[in-house]
Amino acid sequence: MDTKRPTIPAAEEILGGYFPVLDHGFVSLVDYMGSDEDVERAARVSYGFGTRKVSQTRGLVRYLRRHRHTTPSEMVEFKFHCAMPMFVARQWIRHRTASVNELSARYSLMPLLFYTPQQEQFELQSRSNNQGREGGAPPEVYQEAVRRWEELRADAGSAYSWMLEEDVARELARIDLPVSMYTQWYWKIDLHNLLHFLSLRVDPRAQWEIQQFGRVIAGMVKRVAPLSYEAWVDYDLGSEPLTRIERDLISRVVEGGDEGIRARDGAALSMDEMKDAGLSGREIGELMEKLHAPSIPDFELDLSRMVDADTMAEKMYEAVPSSFD
Numbered sequence: 001m002d003t004k005r006p007t008i009p010a011a012e013e014i015l016g017g018y019f020p021v022l023d024h025g026f027v028s029l030v031d032y033m034g035s036d037e038d039v040e041r042a043a044r045v046s047y048g049f050g051t052r053k054v055s056q057t058r059g060l061v062r063y064l065r066r067h068r069h070t071t072p073s074e075m076v077e078f079k080f081h082c083a084m085p086m087f088v089a090r091q092w093i094r095h096r097t098a099s100v101n102e103l104s105a106r107y108s109l110m111p112l113l114f115y116t117p118q119q120e121q122f123e124l125q126s127r128s129n130n131q132g133r134e135g136g137a138p139p140e141v142y143q144e145a146v147r148r149w150e151e152l153r154a155d156a157g158s159a160y161s162w163m164l165e166e167d168v169a170r171e172l173a174r175i176d177l178p179v180s181m182y183t184q185w186y187w188k189i190d191l192h193n194l195l196h197f198l199s200l201r202v203d204p205r206a207q208w209e210i211q212q213f214g215r216v217i218a219g220m221v222k223r224v225a226p227l228s229y230e231a232w233v234d235y236d237l238g239s240e241p242l243t244r245i246e247r248d249l250i251s252r253v254v255e256g257g258d259e260g261i262r263a264r265d266g267a268a269l270s271m272d273e274m275k276d277a278g279l280s281g282r283e284i285g286e287l288m289e290k291l292h293a294p295s296i297p298d299f300e301l302d303l304s305r306m307v308d309a310d311t312m313a314e315k316m317y318e319a320v321p322s323s324f325d
């Protein structure tokens, strides 16, 4: 049956397809409602499906995002099916402006799938960022960590399977399953809040594992609402707000006028001058970063990795404790 609903060919191409993330996770765009034109239509509260030119829509979408007029982008909705390790889910669920239905381990049998970081991701504790990692760990430490993970998981999986065989309630059998284990959910969120989620979670300061999910989701947004995606890259992802002190300092070295922007003659700022202006050492480091041109990934989806729902479901089913097939 034909639909009167607006559809986007690039989104239809991936709709219902499953994109693997990490070793056992995935993201699938299950449904979407609306696109860039709906942002414009909501902003103008206009009738019917308009005949505006793409360039006019683009100009408005960019204006709205630049000036944080965000309610029109709440009119576009996305529904995803995702599987992620539980420790990633704990970070993800902090984004309260979405609707979630998680797989119930009280009701369902949990697939015994656990996340194992690749060696490149196995790093030592960062010295500069307490929430981060830096520098590769020695290979023998990685091998021993994998051995210990496997041992723990084999134990946890076998205790879980044994309790199920003894007909222990699933809600109790699951209580010592580790947070490396994969869970799943349906996740519905509007474009405005999704872009906020992505700004925080594709950022290098977010944990690498959740960034991988963010990158795939960003590739999906790019297909559903390309103009909003572009405006988000330009005005959110690639931008950094300047603080009052930073603006003051920068205005001492460059000036803007009718003829453009130019450096003030011989102007420079020493570290001491920045400290005297009130910046902490950390803020000085952040200002230096802001002065670098941003490097933005393009978040293009790799369609060759897309699998169908049945293939993904089969993989999950195979990992359910075997005596319960």
Ligand SMILES: Cc1cc2nc3c(=O)[nH]c(=O)nc-3n(C[C@H](O)[C@H](O)[C@H](O)COP(=O)(O)OP(=O)(O)OC[C@H]3O[C@@H](n4cnc5c(N)ncnc54)[C@H](O)[C@@H]3O)c2cc1C
Pocket: 094, 095, 096, 097, 098, 131, 193, 196, 200, 201, 205, 206, 207
């Ligand atoms: C790199 C990083 C490190 C983090 N580290 C920690 C940590 O150590 N410990 C920790 O607990 N969390 C941590 N978080 C989680 C973080 O504090 C936020 O909970 C999470 O990023 C969700 O952001 P949010 O509240 O803006 O998003 P959402 O929940 O999606 O909310 C979106 C926006 O809606 C508004 N909003 C939503 N609910 C309310 C409300 N009840 N009241 C007022 N306004 C509301 C706010 O403007 C908010 O920004 C971290 C997040 C990141 C990205």
